Amino acid sequence: MELILKEDIIGLGFKNDIVNVKSGYGRNYLIPQGKAVIASESAKKILAENLRQQAHKLAAQKAAAEERCKALEGVALTIAAKVSATGQLYGSVNTAIVAEELKKLGHEIDRKIITMRDIKKVGEYVALVHFHKEVTAEIPVTVIAEGGQEEEVAQAPVEEAAAVVAEEAPVEEAPAEAEAPAAE
Numbered sequence: 476m477e478l479i480l481k482e483d484i485i486g487l488g489f490k491n492d493i494v495n496v497k498s499g500y501g502r503n504y505l506i507p508q509g510k511a512v513i514a515s516e517s518a519k520k521i522l523a524e525n526l527r528q529q530a531h532k533l534a535a536q537k538a539a540a541e542e543r544c545k546a547l548e549g550v551a552l553t554i555a556a557k558v559s560a561t562g563q564l565y566g567s568v569n570t571a572i573v574a575e576e577l578k579k580l581g582h583e584i585d586r587k588i589i590t591m592r593d594i595k596k597v598g599e600y601v602a603l604v605h606f607h608k609e610v611t612a613e614i615p616v617t618v619i620a621e622g623g624q625e626e627e628v629a630q631a632p633v634e635e636a637a638a639v640v641a642e643e644a645p646v647e648e649a650p651a652e653a654e655a656p657a658a659e
Contacts, residue, residue, distance in 0.1 A: 590605065
């Protein structure tokens with residue numbers, strides 16, 4: 476089913492895009508919610524005329540989006556989170572937390588235009604901010620352990636592995652020592 480979007484829908488398209496979707500999604504969700512209209516020949520002609528008339532407005536919107544994107548250049552987020560001994564986070568770092576951290580830095584950004592997977596481990600990730608369909612900013616997000624536990628988390632698996640090896644080594648040596656006195 477071919478539809479013309481009336482608003483931006485993350486993962487599908489941007490306002491005034493012509494997209495193909497499954498019939499049920501279009502008929503049962505997009506059209507009743509007012510998010511899209513059927514892309515008939517007359518609707519396409521009206522869209523083309525509107526786009527031609529609004530070309531200067533769209534250029535201004537793109538320029539504004541590029542300015543907002545430039546404001547985010549060089550911005551990197553470091554988020555401290557509670558971490559288990561294996562490096563897993565208690566909970567996750569998601570777009571709402573990233574938007575909140577950006578707000579603390581003075582950048583008012585809606586969480587709905589930020590895309591990223593939920594972060595569940597300590598490490599470095601990238602969040603994408605979609606200001607316009609042609610303007611996207613990448614923000615590096617580093618998740619660290621809260622309270623300086625990062626070193627402990629990194630060393631814990633190594634220490635556990637060393638302890639397991641140390642426990643296994645005496646078990647292997649004990650039978651060899653027990654056999655030696657019996658042979659004499």
